[in-house]
Amino acid sequence: MSFFADLRFGFRSLKKAPSFSAIAIGSLALGIGGSTAMYSVVYAVIIDPFPYKAPDRLMSVNVRGPRGGNGSYYPIDQFLDIAERNTVAEGVVASTWSDVSWTGQGEPRRLRGNHCTMNTFEVMGVPPLIGRAPAASDAVEGAPPVTLLGYKFWQRQFGGDPAVLGRTLLLNDKLRTIIGVMPARFMWRGADVYLPDVFHRGQTVEGERTVHLLARLKPGITREQAAANFQPILQDIQQREPEAFPKQWTLKLLDFGETFPSDIKDALWILFGAVGLLLLIACVNVSNLLLSRAALRRREIAVRAAIGAPRARIIRQLLSESLLLAVIGGLLGIGVAAAGLRGIIAMVPPNTIPDEAHMAVNVPVLLFALGVSVVAALLFGIAPALQLSGRDILTPLREAGRGNVGSARQRLLLGSLVVGEVALSVMLLVGASLMIRTLVSIQGKDLGFHPDRILTLRTPLSDQRYKDPERRSAFLQDVLQRIRSIPGAQAVSINWGLPPVFSPGWPVTVVGSTQTDTSRVLIHQTDHQYLDVMGIALLQGRFLQRQEVNAKQHSAVVNQTFVRRYLAGGPAVGRLVRVPAWRQAPANLADDSFQIVGVIKDTVNRVSSNEISPEMYLPFTILNRADSIFVLAAGKPESLDKAIKAQIYAADPSQPVMDDKSMEAVLRENAYASPRFNLLLFTIFAALGLILALFGIYGVVSHNVAQQTREIGIRIALGASFSQVITMVLSLGARLLVIGIAFGLVASLASVKALSGLVRNISPFDPYSFAAVAFLLVAAGLIASFLPARRAARVEPATVMRE
Known part of the structure; x- marks a missing residue:
């Protein structure tokens, strides 16, 4: 056959x-x-x-601080040094993503832009889907500015129309001609629009001082050879700019895949x-x-x-x-x-x-x-x-x-398989239980601030339209006053970034201190009402005052972690803190020192980490780079959304407003999203595994009841009670459960360390999770065993004897 x-x-x-x-x-x-x-x-x-050509040869040129943080952003002058002096790269790309204002066609909109060097698409090894990549003629001084569209933006905004080529877009008040559309999977930095430019020494890219570096190594060049070639260049930069590039920082080349967080992997x-x-x-x-x-x-x-x-x-x-x-x-x-x-x-x-x-x-x-x-x-x-x-x-x-x-051997094999099912199910259920406990723990954790009733929105200002710092300051002050006049807005403040999701940071030094920590301190640029909006506790001194914000006074408030790390827990008020990088472009401060006037309670300031970073709060008027508004509402924060936008448009009709959402929504999307994702998938897998294991228990007990029907009938005929028969049958299911749970718990203890990266605020060996799983399986398994047990207890002895 x-x-x-x-x-x-x-x-x-x-x-x-x-x-x-x-x-x-x-x-x-x-x-x-x-x-x-x-x-x-x-x-x-x-x-x-990644769809890019040989992505393993694309290297992010990083530096690493002594506390392990990575940095891959360089001033344009440093980028040009690296690009011009290295001998191991086919090409070096500089790019910086930022919000781009699209105006001139209805309501102003904010797009995600990627300002990049002209060679970006050649180095990445991906040609446009339609149109062309930037040519040498586009780099000639005086050439019309060009742009390429991201595929999703092209589909969303223009319906995938090829006739979009040659049209112009007013981006950051600069008219750019569309010369191409990138393929669907070309999502370098997730841009809606790519803005190729020629980078020159001593310049910024539409207000962005630093750029990200990506080098394509020549064939046959190893990472070690490339690092040896880059190292002397970086050493020269360190000698030239020791404050902006401390000697404690070391070179670290990361291939393209390593530039993404490993947590999700x-x-x-x-x-x-x-x-x-x-x-x-x-x-x-x-x-x-x-x-x-x-x-x-x-x-x-x-x-x-x-x-x-x-x-x-x-x-x-x-x-x-x-x-x-x-x-x-x-x-x-x-x-x-x-x-x-x-x-x-x-x-x-x-x-x-x-x-x-x-x-x-x-x-x-x-x-x-x-x-x-x-x-x-x-x-x-x-x-x-x-x-x-x-x-x-x-x-x-x-x-x-x-x-x-042969049925005894078969029953043994069936029982062994069920024990295996139960053990595997225990492992899944322990994982799901740990995910549940993690999410509950994160959501119940003291954030250090009160997220309820806070509305957040972003209003990043165009560097083309707001080149003058005084004009930026006047606009932001005007917007804050307008929003404070809205009924239901109890307090209004401003910041740069979106704490606790993202806040910019710089290395700092404390005058008179011997500390050598060169890791970045999160620096908030805010005003006098920030604590009122966020509900953060003041522990020492005072917070920023309205007068010193308006006067651009160099005052600072720090958190407890800053005091522990930089001041060894000693007195903080009155100490001077310097931000050396701010003496350079684009800040160009003559005085980079700030006097500490207060200390606030630690808050969760990086949702991606259990660790709390050191923080400083400074008057936003010093740099005028604040781009996020925070409003404490008397009721539901979403109810103020339209009124706030109306006030911003009244101050500047062409100013885009974006990312308007409650702080609770921000936390759901960032702090709680990953644990919830892990929880949902683990729970689904564990629930299905439990159901299959219960089917296995039910099947084995039913099989044994069928094999022993005559014996059960004889026992009943001899006087065995209903409960005795139930107990006899349940004992089989109970034995399988106990053995399976025991093996499963041991296997879970041996393997649960693999979950340590997903478990926060609790131990991977959390006893409550293990106990809950054991209880659940015993209860569910006995219920699955009870159904055939009840059927066995209702056997008619006379009927069985005649068969």
């Missing part, structure tokens, strides 16, 4: 057992579908995230491992079903052996049936994967994966699904095939179909 004949026979066999087939195929569809969906994410984010591998456990549970469950069904097929297999079928032939037949189950489950699993992937994409936290990553059920993912289906068939099919074709294969014929020889 050929392999295809085996498949046809297997298909007929499955049709005769529709309930078995439905449960087995459904289990496999869930396991294979979940694994395929997660593999799609892993493939898109980790294995093949670690999380995805862990989640991929979790869904792998789910697939194993599904395979064990199907193997259990096949073993339970084996009792019904033992005579059929014995007949085959009796008429001369060799053991290898019987095993092939049984494995072909398993393969058929796996293929059908795999095909359905692809549909499950496609649906699950849509859900995963909707849940992915913002700003955690590369913009270029394209998650889809593509050819590599389909090949993975095929491979997983074949492996699954072997995993769940081999044990039943070996057991059915064993040495006692002819026993059913010799005993004329009666008796139960």
